Amino acid sequence: MISVLFVCLGNICRSPMAEAVMRSKISQRGLSDKISVDSAGTGDWHIGKTPHEGTRKLLDDFRISYEGMRARQVESRDFSHFDYIVAMDDSNASNLRKVPGGEEAEIVKLMDLLPNEKLREVPDPxxxxxxxxxxRLIDTGCDVLLDRIVKEKL
Incomplete structure (x- = not known):
């Protein structure tokens, strides 16, 4: 099973949105038995909370499920568990490298998957x-990442 972890600051806006969008795309392609997705935050202040109302509303508009999602903080074991760790911005990529085990992990920024975009970080809504x-950025980035996973790992 290939595993993907999306990471933002508090795990209530960007990373749960990415988790939900990626799960939906994986399901649509019939790959749910081959790829798993999770999300986490580098900060601890929203642990246990559901996604932000703005994220929930947008996902509802696109009929994308976020059922059961609760904020959690990145843990050292995540670096050995996940094949792909995707940070939403430079600050979170840097913070990931400060977590024990993170200094050696391969961390990609979502915007690195979208070289034609002017933005280099996913703005924090x-x-x-x-x-x-x-x-828009997450939807496009998830398509690129999923194509990459299928090409490299499946």
Missing amino acids: YFTGNFEEVY
């Missing part, structure tokens, strides 16, 4: 309020 822009 917790601060910007622009969940639609984040969804």
